[in-house]
Amino acid sequence: MEKKKLVLIGNGMAGVRAIEEILKVSKDLFDITIFGSEPHPNYNRILLSKVLQGDTKVKDITLNDWEWYEENNITLFTGETVTKINPEMMAVVSDKGRVVPYDELIIATGSVPFILPLPGADKQGVTAFRDIKDTDIMLEASKNYKKAAVIGGGLLGLEAARGLLNLGMDVSVIHIAPTLMERQLDETAGRLLQKELEKQGMKFLLEAQTQEIYGTDRVEGLKFKDGTQLEADLVVMAVGIKPNIELAKESGIAVNRGIIVNDFLQTDLPHVYSVGECAEHNGIPYGLVAPLYEQAKVLASHICGQEAAPYQGSVLSTQLKVSGVEVFSAGDFMDGEDKKSLKVFDEQDGIYKKIVLKGNKIVGAVLFGDSKEGNRLFSMIKKEADISDTEKITILQPIGEEAGASLVATMSADEIICGCNGVSKGAIVQAIQEKGCTSVDAIKACTSASRSCGGCKPLVADVLQLTLGSEFDASAQKEAICGCTTLSREEIVDGIKEKGLTHIREVMNVLGWESEEGCSKCRPAVNYYLGMVNPTKYEDERESRFVNERMHANIQKDGTYSVVPRMYGGVTNANELRRIADVVEKYEIPLVKVTGGQRIDLFGVKKDDLPKVWQDLDMNSGYAYGKSLRTVKTCVGETFCRFGTQDSMGLGIDLEKKFEGLQTPHKVKMAVSACPRSCAESGFKDIGFIGIDGGWEIYVGGNGGTHVRGGDLLYKVKTDQEAMEITGAYLQYYRETANYLERTSAWIERVGLAHVQSVLDDKNKRTELNARMDEALSVYKDPWKEIIESKKTTKELFETVGIS
Numbered sequence: 080m081e082k083k084k085l086v087l088i089g090n091g092m093a094g095v096r097a098i099e100e101i102l103k104v105s106k107d108l109f110d111i112t113i114f115g116s117e118p119h120p121n122y123n124r125i126l127l128s129k130v131l132q133g134d135t136k137v138k139d140i141t142l143n144d145w146e147w148y149e150e151n152n153i154t155l156f157t158g159e160t161v162t163k164i165n166p167e168m169m170a171v172v173s174d175k176g177r178v179v180p181y182d183e184l185i186i187a188t189g190s191v192p193f194i195l196p197l198p199g200a201d202k203q204g205v206t207a208f209r210d211i212k213d214t215d216i217m218l219e220a221s222k223n224y225k226k227a228a229v230i231g232g233g234l235l236g237l238e239a240a241r242g243l244l245n246l247g248m249d250v251s252v253i254h255i256a257p258t259l260m261e262r263q264l265d266e267t268a269g270r271l272l273q274k275e276l277e278k279q280g281m282k283f284l285l286e287a288q289t290q291e292i293y294g295t296d297r298v299e300g301l302k303f304k305d306g307t308q309l310e311a312d313l314v315v316m317a318v319g320i321k322p323n324i325e326l327a328k329e330s331g332i333a334v335n336r337g338i339i340v341n342d343f344l345q346t347d348l349p350h351v352y353s354v355g356e357c358a359e360h361n362g363i364p365y366g367l368v369a370p371l372y373e374q375a376k377v378l379a380s381h382i383c384g385q386e387a388a389p390y391q392g393s394v395l396s397t398q399l400k401v402s403g404v405e406v407f408s409a410g411d412f413m414d415g416e417d418k419k420s421l422k423v424f425d426e427q428d429g430i431y432k433k434i435v436l437k438g439n440k441i442v443g444a445v446l447f448g449d450s451k452e453g454n455r456l457f458s459m460i461k462k463e464a465d466i467s468d469t470e471k472i473t474i475l476q477p478i479g480e481e482a483g484a485s486l487v488a489t490m491s492a493d494e495i496i497c498g499c500n501g502v503s504k505g506a507i508v509q510a511i512q513e514k515g516c517t518s519v520d521a522i523k524a525c526t527s528a529s530r531s532c533g534g535c536k537p538l539v540a541d542v543l544q545l546t547l548g549s550e551f552d553a554s555a556q557k558e559a560i561c562g563c564t565t566l567s568r569e570e571i572v573d574g575i576k577e578k579g580l581t582h583i584r585e586v587m588n589v590l591g592w593e594s595e596e597g598c599s600k601c602r603p604a605v606n607y608y609l610g611m612v613n614p615t616k617y618e619d620e621r622e623s624r625f626v627n628e629r630m631h632a633n634i635q636k637d638g639t640y641s642v643v644p645r646m647y648g649g650v651t652n653a654n655e656l657r658r659i660a661d662v663v664e665k666y667e668i669p670l671v672k673v674t675g676g677q678r679i680d681l682f683g684v685k686k687d688d689l690p691k692v693w694q695d696l697d698m699n700s701g702y703a704y705g706k707s708l709r710t711v712k713t714c715v716g717e718t719f720c721r722f723g724t725q726d727s728m729g730l731g732i733d734l735e736k737k738f739e740g741l742q743t744p745h746k747v748k749m750a751v752s753a754c755p756r757s758c759a760e761s762g763f764k765d766i767g768f769i770g771i772d773g774g775w776e777i778y779v780g781g782n783g784g785t786h787v788r789g790g791d792l793l794y795k796v797k798t799d800q801e802a803m804e805i806t807g808a809y810l811q812y813y814r815e816t817a818n819y820l821e822r823t824s825a826w827i828e829r830v831g832l833a834h835v836q837s838v839l840d841d842k843n844k845r846t847e848l849n850a851r852m853d854e855a856l857s858v859y860k861d862p863w864k865e866i867i868e869s870k871k872t873t874k875e876l877f878e879t880v881g882i883s
């Protein structure tokens with residue numbers, strides 16, 4: 080049988096996915112020709128955010144490489160735009176004059192970014208964020224310019240802004256609405272998001288209307304309707320998209336906002352389909368890949384003559400791809416007359432959860448700070464699950480434990496793990512059991528799960544863990560530490576050890592970094608690994624540290640700092656309190672606050688005053704900013720309390736004195752309580768001690784922050800000396816094997832409590848670990864004292880660094 084001629088206009092995510100689905104049905108039905116205006120093979124547009132953020136490289140986001148087109152006998156014309164569809168001739172014409180006939184045609188021309196028609200919008204340095212070319216413009220600009228303005232505080236604008244921050248730019252987001260991401264979040268979540276992003280260094284101008292982009296040839300800044308202005312030498316417009324319909328419209332195809340399609344993705348012109356962001360189904364043009372991939376599947380079945388269930392529209396869910404921020408939104412998330420909402424708001428930890436109910440059905444959800452329940456809620460929304468028999472508040476509570484593996488264990492087979500590609504837990508389990516998949520990459524190849532935004536990778540790994548048990552080696556799932564290198568943490572640490580590397584630049588040169596300068600993700604990590612491997616020889620590279628660590632104080636939203644002096648075990652005395660009071664008065668410090676870690680925080684210290692404040696306090700740094708030991712909280716214990724069986728303050732002070740200043744992959748908090756009443760909350764700390772008759776129980780991996788986790792019992796010991804010895808070995812093992820920025824709670828989940836116990840059970844190993852710990856501790860010097868002693872550092876730090 081002669082093959083029919085199929086032409087696809089648009090070599091993007093939706094169109095090529097439709098071709099993939101067609102090839103799955105049959106490779107013999109069509110002779111396929113694809114036109115793409117961009118000069119690249121089909122790539123993952125979603126990951127451009129990750130390219131900008133330094134997590135991956137353009138060359139690694141290709142979805143279908145040139146060979147794929149060849150292997151499937153597809154004729155591909157890249158860098159060539161179709162300018163005309165001739166329905167009578169059933170042919171398309173390109174800008175190069177090429178005429179290609181079709182029996183079936185798919186229009187998948189995507190969207191074009193909306194560019195505000197402002198005076199000056201055509202100046203150099205003004206760009207959209209849609210494709211590789213735009214991404215390159217931003218990457219280049221960041222090398223020569225400092226000030227970036229992003230217009231639009233939606234998903235795209237915020238992901239762009241995070242990328243530009245990572246590239247070392249000073250970033251302001253100009254947003255027209257009073258709260259961020261108002262199309263996905265309600266006011267509370269929008270404000271929480273703003274707060275979190277401000278902490279990351281983003282600045283915001285809300286309810287701001289840009290009137291003009293000024294400058295000579297290149298942009299120099301923005302003018303707003305209220306007469307104010309903002310300097311900027313890069314402007315990114317991220318104010319939404321418009322379906323790209325011009326070609327279809329000119330060809331007489333019915334269009335509205337998008338190209339109008341029916342439930343089988345057919346336009347009103349015979350043999351012409353449309354799919355993706357350019358298509359409008361039931362009045363809706365979609366702007367996320369999940370619905371577009373659903374459409375692609377229906378289109379493929381229909382065009383191949385198979386019986387297909389009609390496309391009936393999609394419920395949407397979104398997640399923001401900014402590290403350190405968990406935001407999830409799905410369905411109809413706003414309260415309304417016919418809708419009631421259920422909310423949980425933990426203001427202290429910045430966690431907000433809301434579900435919206437219409438009668439007995441969940442129709443929408445917003446999660447901020449903890450989005451683990453997102454998939455489950457999304458499944459309920461999609462299924463229009465009836466919750467009349469459920470205690471409503473329990474819907475917002477995590478099912479099972481916090482651990483990922485137990486969360487997927489509670490999911491039913493039809494629950495979706497990969498939202499972008501609509502892959503269920505059952506499909507992944509089937510791929511493992513029937514197709515022998517044993518890694519996340521194999522699952523990706525088999526099912527497409529994790530092939531788009533990549534956000535579901537941890538859940539896919541959890542399903543592997545759950546299904547394969549001990550056969551699944553999570554640590555063998557190699558993951559590069561960032562987009563500047565293909566190397567994992569283990570490979571970098573091994574490289575440092577084997578090749579005797581001593582500087583960040585040397586690591587990057589010798590281990591073949593792809594970017595000369597590295598990025599804000601790998602530089603601090605390599606800095607840590609070098610110090611961990613060679614504690615006595617390595618000189619910390621201050622420039623590679625985050626601003627708080629460079630300044631040894633926490634920057635606040637108004638540009639002032641907060642300062643926390645060390646108070647061992649939360650115990651203080653009249654002299655220290657007097658010095659603190661004097662400092663507060665002398666430097667007119669506006670806020671003095673007792674912290675949850677049992678010490679005193681001085682807020683609102685001016686940058687210039689920092690060295691003098693530290694000098695006058697004459698106390699060690701509390702490291703409230705550092706990836707190091709923060710606090711050792713203690714209860715009063717046997718000294719004063721009638722229930723106390725141990726000297727909790729004594730052990731707490733010894734621990735804090737011994738381990739202060741220790742550099743760790745992430746912050747470490749401890750607590751010591753002298754009896755199981757645990758007044759110091761020992762069960763929720765990285766390491767917690769609970770006094771029992773005749774000794775201590777040591778709990779590890781606890782966390783009281785965003786991801787609440789109760790600690791696991793590591794050991795029972797009899798004496799304070801044993802407690803110190805186990806702590807030293809445990810912490811050193813964490814230092815040596817955790818990824819940079821991995822809290823002990825996540826680390827213990829990854830490596831397993833039993834494994835850590837088996838290491839620490841070995842007395843020789845314990846001794847060796849403690850010896851290496853002692854070496855690391857031997858170089859500790861209080862950072863405040865060091866700065867005060869060095870006029871040069873004081874000058875450098877306070878005249879060149881920081882936001883003033």
Ligand SMILES: Cc1cc2nc3c(=O)[nH]c(=O)nc-3n(C[C@H](O)[C@H](O)[C@H](O)COP(=O)(O)OP(=O)(O)OC[C@H]3O[C@@H](n4cnc5c(N)ncnc54)[C@H](O)[C@@H]3O)c2cc1C
Nearest residue numbers: 089091092093115116124125160161188189355356367368
């Ligand atoms: C930075 C960024 C991050 C994103 N993140 C996410 C995310 O996390 N999750 C999510 O679901 N979605 C995300 N999206 C949206 C997602 O990328 C799009 O929904 C998806 O790419 C749309 O696919 P499409 O094929 O319809 O359009 P496109 O991928 O835009 O493809 C259309 C292609 O057609 C070409 N073309 C147009 N006209 C012609 C013509 N006449 N002739 C030849 N070729 C033509 C275009 O050049 C383009 O290459 C993101 C988008 C961006 C820009």
Ligand SMILES: NC(=O)c1ccc[n+]([C@@H]2O[C@H](COP(=O)([O-])OP(=O)(O)OC[C@H]3O[C@@H](n4cnc5c(N)ncnc54)[C@H](O)[C@@H]3O)[C@@H](O)[C@H]2O)c1
Nearest residue numbers: 231232233234235236253254255317318319366398399400
């Ligand atoms: N993580 C993700 O899922 C993700 C990431 C990036 C992009 N995308 C998709 O890409 C597309 C484009 O994203 P987007 O964020 O540009 O679109 P959007 O429509 O979601 O957001 C645009 C934002 O710009 C604001 N805005 C509009 N006019 C403005 C003006 N004059 N000044 C300041 N702000 C203004 C709007 O209030 C809105 O919040 C969307 O379809 C989006 O879903 C998704």
Ligand code: SF4
Nearest residue numbers: 714720723754757758
């Ligand atoms: S933990 Fe026990 S010993 Fe410590 S203060 Fe509380 S009740 Fe007293």
Ligand code: FES
Nearest residue numbers: 497499531532533
């Ligand atoms: S959820 Fe986006 S790739 Fe799986």
